Amino acid sequence: MAELKRVFSYKRWLLLILCILVNLCLFAYKNIPLSKNDISERTLKSQEEYISGYNGYVTAIINKAEELQKFSIFAEEGTFAYSNIIKTSEDFERISNVNVSVDESRAVSAFTEYHYSFYIAFVFMLGIIYELFRYRDNGMWAINCSTAKGREYIAVSSIFAIIIGGFISVVSMAVTTFILALLIYGGAGDIGNAIQNIKQFSKFTYPVSKIEYVIILIIISSIVIIMLGLIIWSVFVAFRQRNNALLCLGLFIGVEIILYRNISIQSRYNVFHFINIINLLQINDMIRTYINWGFRYYVFSAASVTLFVTTITTVLLMCMAYYRCIIMKPYGKRTIIDKITGKINEAYQHVLKKMPQICKELHKLIFSGYGLWLIVTVIFVTCYFSRNNVMHYNDAQIVMDKMYIEHGGYDSSYIRSYVEEKQEAVREMKNKLDELKAQESMKETYPEWESEYMHAYGEYQYVLKEAAACLEYSQKLANADNIYSVYGRKAWIISDRNYEQLIGESARLREFIIFIVSIIVVVIITVENIMLEQKTGMEYILNSSAYGRKKRWLRKYLAMVIFTGCFTLITCIIQFMIIKSLYGMPYINAPVLSLSFIYEKIGKGIYKINIFKNLLINLNIRQYIFIHYAKWIVISYVVMNVSILVSALWMHKRK
Numbered sequence: 001m002a003e004l005k006r007v008f009s010y011k012r013w014l015l016l017i018l019c020i021l022v023n024l025c026l027f028a029y030k031n032i033p034l035s036k037n038d039i040s041e042r043t044l045k046s047q048e049e050y051i052s053g054y055n056g057y058v059t060a061i062i063n064k065a066e067e068l069q070k071f072s073i074f075a076e077e078g079t080f081a082y083s084n085i086i087k088t089s090e091d092f093e094r095i096s097n098v099n100v101s102v103d104e105s106r107a108v109s110a111f112t113e114y115h116y117s118f119y120i121a122f123v124f125m126l127g128i129i130y131e132l133f134r135y136r137d138n139g140m141w142a143i144n145c146s147t148a149k150g151r152e153y154i155a156v157s158s159i160f161a162i163i164i165g166g167f168i169s170v171v172s173m174a175v176t177t178f179i180l181a182l183l184i185y186g187g188a189g190d191i192g193n194a195i196q197n198i199k200q201f202s203k204f205t206y207p208v209s210k211i212e213y214v215i216i217l218i219i220i221s222s223i224v225i226i227m228l229g230l231i232i233w234s235v236f237v238a239f240r241q242r243n244n245a246l247l248c249l250g251l252f253i254g255v256e257i258i259l260y261r262n263i264s265i266q267s268r269y270n271v272f273h274f275i276n277i278i279n280l281l282q283i284n285d286m287i288r289t290y291i292n293w294g295f296r297y298y299v300f301s302a303a304s305v306t307l308f309v310t311t312i313t314t315v316l317l318m319c320m321a322y323y324r325c326i327i328m329k330p331y332g333k334r335t336i337i338d339k340i341t342g343k344i345n346e347a348y349q350h351v352l353k354k355m356p357q358i359c360k361e362l363h364k365l366i367f368s369g370y371g372l373w374l375i376v377t378v379i380f381v382t383c384y385f386s387r388n389n390v391m392h393y394n395d396a397q398i399v400m401d402k403m404y405i406e407h408g409g410y411d412s413s414y415i416r417s418y419v420e421e422k423q424e425a426v427r428e429m430k431n432k433l434d435e436l437k438a439q440e441s442m443k444e445t446y447p448e449w450e451s452e453y454m455h456a457y458g459e460y461q462y463v464l465k466e467a468a469a470c471l472e473y474s475q476k477l478a479n480a481d482n483i484y485s486v487y488g489r490k491a492w493i494i495s496d497r498n499y500e501q502l503i504g505e506s507a508r509l510r511e512f513i514i515f516i517v518s519i520i521v522v523v524i525i526t527v528e529n530i531m532l533e534q535k536t537g538m539e540y541i542l543n544s545s546a547y548g549r550k551k552r553w554l555r556k557y558l559a560m561v562i563f564t565g566c567f568t569l570i571t572c573i574i575q576f577m578i579i580k581s582l583y584g585m586p587y588i589n590a591p592v593l594s595l596s597f598i599y600e601k602i603g604k605g606i607y608k609i610n611i612f613k614n615l616l617i618n619l620n621i622r623q624y625i626f627i628h629y630a631k632w633i634v635i636s637y638v639v640m641n642v643s644i645l646v647s648a649l650w651m652h653k654r655k
Contacts (some may be wrong), residue, residue, distance in 0.1 A: 006558055007131050007161045016124060016169060018520055023120050023173050024180055025513040029385055031110050032509070035184045043389055047102055050199045050345070054100045057202065058092050064087035078301065084292050087299045091205040098194050099206050104187030105198045108210045111181045112200075112284045117342065119281055121169040125229040126249075127373075128165040132158045133242040140463035155325040159318070162233055166226035176220045203290040221283050224307070227314040228280060237328070237410075241341075253277060264333070265291060274306045290316055357551075361529075361559035369528040374521045375567065381517050382571050385510045386578035391501060397468060401495045403473075408493040412480060415473050415493050422467045427461040483593050487617050492590035495595055498583035499621065501574065503628050506595050511575070514614075518571050522564055522636055523643045529560065530647040562642060568636040572629040585621075592624040593617060 052347070065085045135154070182188045191211040195201045198210075208216065232249060239245035260278040263269050273279060279286050289357040291302040300308075352363060366372055393401070407414040436453045473493070500506050593599045598616070608614045619627070 004157060004161055006626045007128060008165070012128070012131075015127065018168070018517075019120050019124050020173055020176055021520075022377075022517060023117055024176060025379075025516070026384070027114055027115050027177050027180055028184070029109075029509060029513060030388065031181070031184050034110075034628060035106075036157055040325075042648060044102075045258050047199065051100050051102050051197070053490055054196065054202065055096070055098075058096050058098075061092045062089050062096065065092075083294065083297050083299045085525070087292060094205055095196060097206050098196050098386075100194055100197050101199055103190040103193050105190065105193075105210070107178075107181040107185035108191065108195075108214065109198050109200065110185060111178050111214065112198075112217065114177065114181075115282050115284070116175040118179050118283065119168065119224065121173050121221075122167070122228065124169045125162070125166055125225055125491040126348065128161060129229060129233050129236055130242060130246065130614065132161060133236050134244060134335045136240065151326045151328075155322050158233060158325075159322075160228040161194045162273050163226050167222050168227050170222040170225050171218060178214055186487055198556065205290065217287070220287070220307075222311070224280050224283055225557070227310050228277065229320050230314050237420070263287060270302075272304050273310055273655055276481055280305065282308065291645055305382070326373040331530035334400050336396045337412075357555050358559055358562075365529050365563050367628060369527045371528070374524060376523050378514075378518050378567075378571060379574065382514050382574045383578065385514055386575050387582070390499075390582055391506065391565075393497065397497065400469075400472060401497060404493065405586055408495075409590070410490070410492050412477065413495040416523045419473050419477065422463065422470050425463040425466045425536050426460075429456065431497050432440055432456050433460055440618065445456055449573060470563065479596060481597065481598055483591075488592070489591055490534060490618055491599075492587055492594040494587045494590055494594050496595050499595055500578075500587060500597060501583050502579045502585075503625060504595075507579075511632075514571060514575065515635075519636065519639050522567065525563070526640055526643040527647045529556065530644060557644070560644070561637070564640045565635050569629070576625070576629075588625075589620050592619045592621050595621070598624070 030575075065088050068085050087452075144411070182191075191214075192209050195204060195208055195210050195213040201213075205211075225573050235249055236242055236245040239248070256277045259272045259275045265273055268275065270294075274286065280568075286303045286306060289302065292299050293305050294300050354362065354385075366375065370550040401433075402414065403418075433453075433456050434455060436449065440448065476493050480493060483489055483491045496504070516582055587594070593602075602613060602616065607616055616624075
């Protein structure tokens with residue numbers, strides 16, 4: 001019980017809440033933009049065709065299986081081909097009478113297609129396992145080994161911790177994700193309908209409702225994550241150093257990713273695709289894929305074989321690990337790897353000893369706790385949100401952006417003459433139509449009048465369409481004229497679309513999610529660093545040393561200032577570089593008022609105040625981006641200082 005309390009401390013629960021929030025943010029970021037789009041006619045028609053032909057499709061599979069039995073190659077009993085045909089017919093017979101209909105299935109579809117819940121739960125499980133083996137690094141291994149049944153207690157409590165952690169993490173993330181999916185897409189009233197209403201489940205051969213499938217998926221996923229956790233725990237038991245086990249695990253997962261991506265489900269080597277850690281984490285794809293394996297009379301689905309093999313592997317490795325955990329002594333013969341890592345660590349400590357105290361404080365910030373892992377997590381989240389949901393522009397927008405690059409910028413004469421030319425063409429064709437209509441009203445028509453009128457009307461519609469395509473240019477030119485006449489500032493004619501993705505409305509959700517995750521990490525690392533010496537018992541020693549009390553806190557504060565600033569700046573730079581690589585940043589030295597969404601801010605919010613209004617008028621885009629990111633750094637510093645103050649007050653209260 002004490003070991004479980006240590007592993008599942010309040011920090012672990014806070015980390016779980018953080019993981020749930022990150023997971024929900026990922027799901028929201030991926031699906032909220034999609035939910036705003038109505039279902040296209042093409043998609044709706046495809047869904048209706050699928051529903052109308054579903055029962056016929058199932059019947060055709062059953063009939064095809066019966067027809068294949070007439071061929072001699074498939075009719076021989078005792079062969080896999082014959083047994084597979086029989087099983088296929090029996091499987092699809094189960095769903096031959098399923099009632100399918102067009103309903104709101106986007107929530108269930110989005111939930112089942114979203115795998116990051118299980119990825120994050122798996123990473124959370126890795127954190128639990130890593131924490132379970134802390135006793136091997138802090139000197140407690142020898143004490144546990146020497147106590148009565150200490151080794152058995154550690155092994156049993158570790159197994160229970162993995163089971164509890166796996167179940168709670170998967171269920172909490174999956175349930176919250178499913179609720180969010182229903183809130184985004186709706187369709188709660190249709191979750192009792194058949195799962196086969198979703199086209200991707202056409203070959204799922206069990207007659208269950210959507211809510212039943214979701215429950216089954218969550219239960220199986222929980223079991224899979226627990227089994228993977230126990231397998232990984234067995235790997236950690238085999239190593240004396242948990243970091244070596246982590247490195248070995250990373251290499252194994254890398255190989256598994258390569259096998260999963262390069263071996264298709266139709267390959268003769270598809271066993272390495274299915275019995276694969278990535279496939280187990282994408283459990284929904286595995287369950288709904290209809291592939292049978294077997295020999296002679298025995299035929300099983302690939303999913304059931306995969307789960308069976310994983311279960312047997314888990315039981316065997318868990319028993320072996322339990323036995324090794326009992327007989328393994330804290331001290332053993334040093335291997336070559338231990339000697340090499342020891343030499344590297346010795347050299348590193350020698351270099352660190354000569355570093356200034358501020359560098360040592362930075363080292364403690366990043367490497368003494370979970371700092372490094374949290375930093376890697378934020379970088380991953382930043383890269384993911386910046387690269388995903390890429391905006392794809394239509395042909396007209398691409399043509400306009402090309403026009404901006406080739407003929408826009410400081411000199412707007414070409415675009416201005418181009419717009420005037422199109423507007424003049426509209427006026428000419430309208431005058432011609434008016435003349436023809438006047439002839440008709442005065443009954444002065446002639447034999448060719450009707451064909452001439454139809455031709456003129458067609459030309460008018462064509463030039464009108466071309467002029468409508470220039471509406472964005474016209475608005476840009478009008479804004480530029482207004483800016484020059486009111487503020488005396490020459491605006492450039494440039495596209496808003498690329499900068500909209502960086503600092504506009506389209507960037508708000510991405511920036512909010514990344515910033516919230518970054519702020520949480522800053523708070524965790526700050527609080528952990530403030531309380532580090534008190535936890536390790538070094539506070540009294542440091543306070544009793546010369547200048548240890550005042551200078552230590554000053555160095556610690558300066559280290560946190562440097563870390564927070566650099567950390568927030570790095571996340572901003574990553575966002576900027578990725579968005580720039582995706583969309584480009586032409587005319588970055590143009591006045592920021594050249595962007596329509598910035599120009600509309602004048603006279604609103606803080607830009608009602610003259611000092612901010614004048615600042616906005618005189619900024620270029622590069623300077624505005626710098627100030628935009630500087631704002632996030634300032635807010636990060638405010639949060640950091642609040643965290644320090646709260647931690648200091650709490651420590652003082654404990655004393």
